Amino acid sequence: MPRLEVLGWWFSPFAPSTLPRPQALVGGLDPAAREPVLRYLRAGAVLVTFPEPSFCRFDCGVDDMGTRDLTDGTYVWPEGLAHYVERHAVRLPEAFVAHAVARGGEVAKFRRPKAAFGLYDRAPWLRWALAQGACPDLDGFEIPDDEVQERIRADLGPVPHAAILLCRGSTREVVLDIGDGALELRQLRAGGRVPQRFAGWQEWPVAGAVPRDVASPQAKTGPAGLVGLRPERKKGGVPMDAFLAGLRKQHGLDGEPGSGSKE
Ligand SMILES: [Zn+2]
Numbered sequence: 001m002p003r004l005e006v007l008g009w010w011f012s013p014f015a016p017s018t019l020p021r022p023q024a025l026v027g028g029l030d031p032a033a034r035e036p037v038l039r040y041l042r043a044g045a046v047l048v049t050f051p052e053p054s055f056c057r058f059d060c061g062v063d064d065m066g067t068r069d070l071t072d073g074t075y076v077w078p079e080g081l082a083h084y085v086e087r088h089a090v091r092l093p094e095a096f097v098a099h100a101v102a103r104g105g106e107v108a109k110f111r112r113p114k115a116a117f118g119l120y121d122r123a124p125w126l127r128w129a130l131a132q133g134a135c136p137d138l139d140g141f142e143i144p145d146d147e148v149q150e151r152i153r154a155d156l157g158p159v160p161h162a163a164i165l166l167c168r169g170s171t172r173e174v175v176l177d178i179g180d181g182a183l184e185l186r187q188l189r190a191g192g193r194v195p196q197r198f199a200g201w202q203e204w205p206v207a208g209a210v211p212r213d214v215a216s217p218q219a220k221t222g223p224a225g226l227v228g229l230r231p232e233r234k235k236g237g238v239p240m241d242a243f244l245a246g247l248r249k250q251h252g253l254d255g256e257p258g259s260g261s262k263e
Pocket of ligand 1: 059061087
């Protein structure tokens, strides 16, 4: 089955992962490519529709970025991707830009693939974003479930925090939301490292940071955690609703409190 190459999947502060932050991808799009790229992004055919709209990660006030994924038979992207290019000057992979420009911004006729598990291939997107230094270094971190959160809370004791965002069992580290978007990385063990504070995700270390001119997609496949917190399953036969639920999670639209809007 030919797979569709994912574009425009973003980090969400409501479900932190190794997906790229678009803020780290501002600038660098060839001005002559902008118009055809925008037209191309808007000309895709609808592949799937999600129940909840995506929201702009730049907090620009646009919180209905559409609910659909569009495709041209080669790539697949959320319909809100054009907004990032148009409003926030976000750059996209050079191969896609060349693809859109070569077609003059027009999507050629193609046979629309059936939405099926395994159709989406996000590895190229992640490789590219990693090489651009846009992915937070969160290898091995997971979103704790309720039970794990409870245990962490007991270990934290009186440490003030607004939310427990992530944990990494191997190092007994947790990432706390300490209010106003600020983060704290704390080790839950006696004699552990001094807690580190970050004003926000923009200060968090990026994964696989290398100078851009030496970065090549092949060379920088990065650490094992590259493909994110929810590795794709290889088996088929997953019911459509599970497939869509997985996609929603990857889009940060998984119905967790606050995940569907920025308020
Ligand atoms: Zn925006």
